Amino acid sequence: MTIKNTATAKYEGLGKKGKGSVSTGSGAFSEQPYGFQTRFEDKKGTNPEEQIAAAHASCFTMALSLGLAKQGLSNGTLQTKATVELEKDGEGFTISKSLLMLDATIAGISREKFESAAQEAKKNCPISKLLNCEIGLEINSFTSMS
Template sequence: MIVKSGSARWEGGLKDGKGAVSTKSGALSDQPYGFNTRFEGLPGTNPEELIGAAHAACFSMAMAMMLQEEGVGNVRIETTSEIGLDKEGDGFAIKTAHLNTRVSGDGDRAVIEDCARKAEKGCPVSKLLNAEITMDLTVG
């Protein structure tokens, strides 16, 4: 089993507190986050943005593997994942993840589209998310 880790530190209350997230690799090191970056749209990171980045990266890698297995060459994949945080009862829940991906490669369009649909549901982060996952795909 492969194990990766991230960590977070939080100090203070919900609205006046501040936190920092880090990854074991050092890609993120004490990156600040807080209520204002999560709920008020101020610059900075938040859990949903980080999940979106992880989802986009995972999907793109899964799709690249599938395309390679199908003999599609010269592949370029650009993906974003929009993570929807919705009010639920007294709290919030992530209910949606929407992939926007643009793919080009030397291969049959139907094969590329099929690989995208498989990666949408089959990448490890998609499997982790207990959310409705949708996708818009542009090939070309």
């Protein structure tokens, strides 16, 4: 089975003064502004690293949810924040790290089994497999519900 998804990016003008927009094929976001200013100067809009962070957080969280469901669990909440680090690398830049920070409340599982499931999801979600950088996981909170 192959699933294909698309996104388009347009950039008008060149270099730091250029302005871009990015859209997803699904229409989840359309013509969102991006450019040098949104990437390096905190101007309102998006940037590729933010989009990777969103993709990694959502992919990991879904993978963990599916893994827990395979264990017969059905009651709980997962919330993940991903922080993607962009660092100077010679004349260019590289994504050096994606840190997943997880808060969870799950019924019917021990912390040890939960941590194992979270590590498995971190290792095997498709976005983790795509990234060629350090991927960290911090479980900020875990509550086992009775």
